[in-house]
Amino acid sequence: NAGVTQTPKFQVLKTGQSMTLQCAQDMNHEYMSWYRQDPGMGLRLIHYSVGAGITDQGEVPNGYNVSRSTTEDFPLRLLSAAPSQTSVYFCASSQDRRAGKNIQYFGAGTRLSVL
Amino acid sequence: KQEVTQIPAALSVPEGENLVLNCSFTDSAIYNLQWFRQDPGKGLTSLLLIQSSQREQTSGRLNASLDKSSGRSTLYIAASQPGDSATYLCAANNQAGTALIFGKGTTLSVSS
Secondary structure, eight states, X not given: OOOEEXXXXXXXXXXXXXXXXXXXXXXXXXXXXXEEEETTTEEEEEEEEEETTEEXXXXXXXXXXXXXXXXXXXXXXXXXXXGGGOEEEEEEEESSSSTTSSOOEEOOOEEEEEO | OOOEEEEOSEEEEXXXXXXXXXXXXXXXXXXXXXXXXEOTTSOEEEEEEEETTOSEEEETTEEEEEETTTTEEEEEEOSOOGGGOEEEEEEEXXXXXXXXXXXXXXXXXXXX
């Protein structure tokens, strides 16, 4: 049972480049989310999804896009990377569509540097 | 708006000590309160989930309590070990149930 899988683990981008962070879960969870973690700021929610075809914005959505075409996958897209997006990104999932109703499982993270 | 606060931000103890980590939250309309552990450079691992109807939850040397009325939770670690060194985070849902709100964590260092 793989749980929540994130790729890549590390990435370096130049300002203005685009990329997609991948997230997949094999637990048939309804709720999936993306967080960024920055020193002194803690974990902040970027976007979340309560099921295939349903996404919404979190606390810090600007500069990021998401889609959820399947239950398993929830990719995060950076359209034009900026140095302010240098961070560690975590994908998480939980069984119930209501956040906090069940245990939340996290991926290992993607460490992104934007130069 | 749900806000989660953890005190202290950092804690250093010698091996064998019992210790308490504190978590407070502003909105008591929560499903559950969750405690996580994060090792340096790693993701978060769930330690305990206390349902809103529960007062306590135990797992091995860990015991978490919940007082919804006062908006507080504590994580008690008995007989601490160097392997317990990590950052501990607590989290509670927002009122709409659309997000899990995290505290900034307590970084624990246990020396041998």
